[in-house]
Amino acid sequence: MNLPKKSLIIALLLTVTATALAQTFKYETVANDPIGARIYTLDNGLKIYLSRNTEKPRIQTYIAVRTGSRNDPHETTGLAHYLEHLMFKGTTHFGTSNLKAEQPLLDSIEHRFEVYRTIKDPAARKAYYQQIDSISQLAAKYNIPNEYDKMMSAIGSEGSNAYTSNDVTCYEENIPSNEIDTWAKVQGDRFQNMVIRGFHTELEAVYEEYNINMASDGTKTYTAFLKKLCPSHPYGTQSTIGTQEHLKNPSITNIKNYFHKYYEPNNIAICMSGDLDYDKTVATINKYFGSWKGYGAIDVPQYAPQPVFTTPQDTTVIGQESERLMMGWRFDRGNTLQGDTLDIINNMLWNGNAGLFDLDLIQKMKIQDVRTYFEPMHDYSFYLIMAMPKEGQTLDNVRHLILNDIDKLKKGDFDEKLIKAVMNNYKRHYYEQLDHNDFRADAFVNAFINEIDWRQQVNKIARMEKITKSDIVAFANRYFTDGYACVFKIQGNDTTLKKVEKPHITPIPTNNDKHSEFLEAVVSAKPTPIQPSFVDFKKDLTASTTGKGLPIVYKQNTDNDLFTLSFRIPFGAESNPLISYAAGYLNYLGTSKMTAEEIKQQFYELACDYYISEDVDETTITLTGLNSNMPQALRLLNDLMMNAKPDKDAYTKYLGQIMKSRADSKSDQDENFNRLESYAVYGSYNPMRSIPSEETLKNTDSQSLLDLIKSLPNYKQTVLYYGPSTLNDVSALIGKTVKTPKHFAPMPAAKPFKRETTDKKEVLLAPYDAPNIYMVQYFNEQHPFSISRLPIVALFNQYFGSGMNAIVFQELREARGLAYSAGARYYTPTKLSDSEHFMTFIICQSDKMMDCITEFNSLLNNTPEREAGFNLAKQSLQKSLASARTTKFAVLERYMEAKKLGIDVDTRKIVYDALPSMQLSDVIKFAKENIADKTYKYVILGKEENLDMKSLQKIAPITKLSTEDIFGY
Template identity: 30%
Template sequence: MKQNAFLKLTTAIMGCMLLVAFLGISDSHAQKYSAQQITQGQTAVPVSTFTLDNGLTVILSPDHTRPQIMGGVVVKAGNKNDPADQTGIAHYLEHMLFKGTKQMGSVDYQKEEPFLNEIYALYESLGKEKDPEARKEIQKKINENSLKAGEFAILNEMDNLLRSIGSSGINAFTSDEITFYFNQFPPNQFEKWAELYSHRFMEPVFRAFQSELEVVFEEKNMYNDNFITGLLESFMSHMYKKHPYGQQTTLGSIDHIRNPSLNKMYEFYHTYYVANNMALILVGDFNINEIKPIIEQKFGQWKSSPVPAFPKYEEADFNGRELVKVKMSPIKVGLIGFRTVPNNHSDEAALDVCNRILSNNGQTGLFDKLVADNKIMMAMMMPVINNDYGHSILLYIPKIIGQSHSKAENLVMAQLEELKKGNFDNELLEAVKNDIYIEYITNLEDYSNRAVLFAQAFTQNRTMEDYLMYHEKIKRISREEVIRVANKYYGPNYLVFQSSMGFPKKEKLEKPGYEPVKPSSGQKSTFAKHFEQMPGKISAPSYVNFEKDIISSDLGNLTNLYVVENPVNDVFSLSLRFAAPKNQFKTLDIAANIMNFASTEDKSLDQIKKEFLILGCNYSFTYDNSYFTVEMQGIGKNFNKALDLMLSLLKNPQIEQSKMKMITDQVKGERKLENADPSSVGGALFEYVRKGNKSSYLDRLSLKEIKKLKAENLLAEVKNAMTGQLEIHLVASKPQI
């Protein structure tokens, strides 16, 4: 016999709180891998920054919560630094810096070099040649020399050496102003990792270019198939009519991709890949005093050189409301662009708060309310801040049926005017500051994410102190400052970019049809032989002790509790997972979605969401075909209040039938986007191959069936799901536990 859902849940959570209060959490694991706690108003993230004699910046952040290190090298250069006649060079170079050096990636560089030089020269000729037949002849010669050079190449040797020391997540990315190379590795392999990473950026060799060119071709075709890429590139070209932010893209133009210059790539490397324009980032389980001498020895070899100043591109302000109309999307999409501030501007923090009043993670903003009230399908403010310029994109999507661009634009602009007039309450102001704080400290929580954030801070010319104390600036932002920046930057001059339904013709990059290169196998470079002979430290493994490090308890009534201490910061996360197999709960995916818009008998949806955000908390309801999950995250000291608020919502949730129309419109929009997205179509085909007629795409409700659903039936489905087997997962700092 099934137990009352709310009674079951309340009993389980009370048991959870009592059990944790009495048992506490063992410190056996935390003593070995402990981290200082981040508390509001004070950041305890340890960071040490110093500069080597050659100008290389070193940023170290010890984190002993796990036996891993995230290491990377960042360069203050990206696609904005590409030559105007060779866009995409920064990204191409990122790929080539995985191909080795004169000592790594080749069995005999002296014999390989003549063929590589001939390939470089042939690509220069290819870029100048316009005659199709002559180009084919040059490409044939490129292929012939690539095959000969391939006899000496050891492809992926660098990746394999990194994996040999336990590395994972080997990757890199290029953006407007940053290129970052990184991976995770065990602490006892630090010296070998430093040996390889310091070597990879000295005397690199751009080998295997033929095969990498085909990879970039595929990358360009993939992004061209995504309508969002074309939409944003077109928008940016109108947002920045002179600056590379709008006139160049990371992958480069199709013409430049077809005609790469390896000579200009080397010029780019020698210009920007110098020690004084780079930084070494390390976050993880290490002792600074132990690794510092190794860093100085290995990375101190890099050369430094003056870096040319980036030219200034003067962008004229928009003249009133500048309108651009295109047909580039499967549904109507609007982008409204405002010029704002660059990185490190004194108004940056105030604009951050200003934007969160419009849309935030707790969905309490002025734009969020338009969506919740089903007045528009989507509306949100997306700030983009770079070193030279900044802008905000007001993204809106009109309702699928019956709403024009002009009506949707009027709705969002009216809310923007409300902000500029100061028509928002102080509770919302303080709530969004909590929203920023939670996002800030949870971003720093993960060691890999922290390394990326520190790399970005370096390229933005921020000190680590400024970056880590950003939340303190947020706390001091006043209501008057928010109103001031809203009026200053969201004024009468802006770009309106309206896309209606249309599918523009896309140019495909055809592969040249080269004969594949057959690299040498089973051989090792001189560097690899040296690398393998380097001694590695032996370290004792550290295992999670499931008896001491995790509190687990059977609370009865098919309920199990799992509690772990958060040793990093004062954020809690609570997950309630109810077993709910899809074959028994046909409409639970829709029901879970609509629970995100539930109110109670005495509180509206807006009141509930605002109360959560004031507590520095957010929540969500999801369903993954196996579990119905209630998730909460927030500031630890407010855990009990947030839990009481969630219990009041779960006790007797209310759903207005009007919300069903909103859900139906959302699903309709999502499915139109699915049909226009090749990756989504590919995913559906892959699932059909695996599951046949049992594919979730075939088994899900149709739009007609969704339209017929009643709110009360969906609430009954949720309550029924909450009577099943329950897992409670709680992560919190010890004072909150």
């Protein structure tokens, strides 16, 4: 368009003026930063860490507050964690239908909790709590639970969550890249205008979390470890979950004071990585956070230096889980350069392959297992070693063996090549993780919380590469002294445990017919949509055949020198459950040319790993690492598989490890529940029970196990490769390295595991002594796979049981405070021979079991019809699918998944294309036909004495299963 001269001058002036008015934001960068981080600081002190990664149109966001249980007031420990929960309850703008009417009631609840804390008499406390409950019911008339979750669902966010630790409280969302503005709008309001509502029902969820933690021996062990090394510092004197007494006497006033003290802009960092535009993103964040006024410096409590120990600080904890040892040393703050050396030492001692512990303790089976961790924290850092004894071995002997290897480190009794190998593998894993936005954003959180200059972070590998053997030895001698802490975790009955009893809580209304104007604006926002991209199996990969006749599925990696090579053999435990035991035995063997230790060392020096795993219907051999070393690694693996030498002593020790592991599993709550669930779904012949007996393994010739491994290349298998090599080069390498027969062996016969039909109501009960129960309701009427049902199943799951905005979570946790964790899912088959099935899941206190069953059955038989909730579920699913991307090796895996179902299309596309025409009536119809009034199995893991057995018997006949029944041994 041609403009008159005068108009042109005016247009130019307007452009210049607009440019001058546009705000620019200064930022810091570091040269040679592999993630191109930009670090901004707004005028109010708010930090913003940004990294651009365009692989997927999504962004990982963390909002990190530099405060945690370290700063909890001594009289109300657990406060930082409880505040984290309350941050999901709304603000002055959302979560309420009438703030003016609600606020006096909230003020009254706050005041009454302050009085409640002073009452000691149990009867008086109970009576007074009824007043709190009554007023809470009045306030709940205005409360609109889950509006935050609804807004996050509306924008297609995934992984809505938060966590609290010693030094940090962090809020997580993974959002589509076109939803930054709406996300920032919600978060800006949330952090500036938080309102504490729904207090007593959320307190019940915290009680549940406390009871779960109380049953965890790992939590008790770690708490005891920190207490020994930090006897007068909050790291050691107060846990993140808080004490029982403080949880029973909460203070809304203290929480508010804490919020206003620490939730200030100059104490917070917004950390984001993904498909973002730097300038637009920081401008958007400034739009919603820039006017937030801070109050100057944060007065953080300071503590005297912790004592320097010269002798071991031993302690013992008791619990029913397997015996273990935790020992470790305290180091300086997490932002010191000690971390460079400790990261190297950590990998020198244990790296899963060729560390000192790996070769001396695990490979030689001197102990059951060992793991190491370096944990940098704000005030101090900790180096931890976790170890488990063999059968009959004392924990003190385990400690002795560990200290012997620490002495080797201090004496320099290790090959200098180990340091170089550590660095090669460290770099490999580092660059592998850079693909993941959560890794990048989490690195930002760590830098902010521990006050690590980003330049220091970027240059970490360069500094580590300069560390020499003499540096390692000097460091070890200086810091790995006798002044360590050691926790002996022994088996027994912990008589000190007492669960937090539930107060009576009247369910609050969900008020699903109400919504705030703020929510309406978020839901109706129309950002430029993201166009979906699904896998096209004809374009995104190449399906071919190697020169030796093996099917190969190929995709080229054009980004780096990393590869994954996988051989998929179509039979597994249903045909021969010994394959996994043969693979485990192989780990301890060498060949005529190399010892087992030398093989481990060579793989590690090549920066490559191998895995042989067995599923019920598939055995997989996988090799990963640096593609430049793939030929050597494949030759090494093939030589081991073909030429491993049996070792009778190693086999005897290996069997001992297996039997100890089996015994330990019986003491673990999650493992007990997994076994019970498998029994309920499949019956006594199930994947977790049908394992070789001890007698069978003892009578098995170890050579026959090696022959089993040696026979695997004789079967027709599919090769999957993702890496920089060409298809022809990969095919040639396999043909030259792996011996392929002229005629493939017939596949061995299989006895499939079949999910049972639930043709009658029954209760399956297995014992486990814990303050909570695990429970599922299982239903299966053998509905076969149907590609046409995929869309309705996906939408039903989103609406009914998946996530915090779903019906199940709203009703069982938000409205009634019945559980810490609750969900439900309708499963579609992963292969044609499978059937559809449905399961609920809940973890709750034993005395809430019947309440949970009653409410779950009400939801199953009369699924609520909530149009607004349906629209949000549909919108969330559409946005999640549109912004999802399948990349790299996952493309090949999706292809294999489709083949198992007999289809040649990405199932996500089927769901996405069908969503626009689907209605709430379709979901309700699906629920009525597929989950309502069905014959369920009630599957419960818990202590019978704590359960309402009479009420259970009214539901269905009870079958009591022993621990031996569900484990099969």
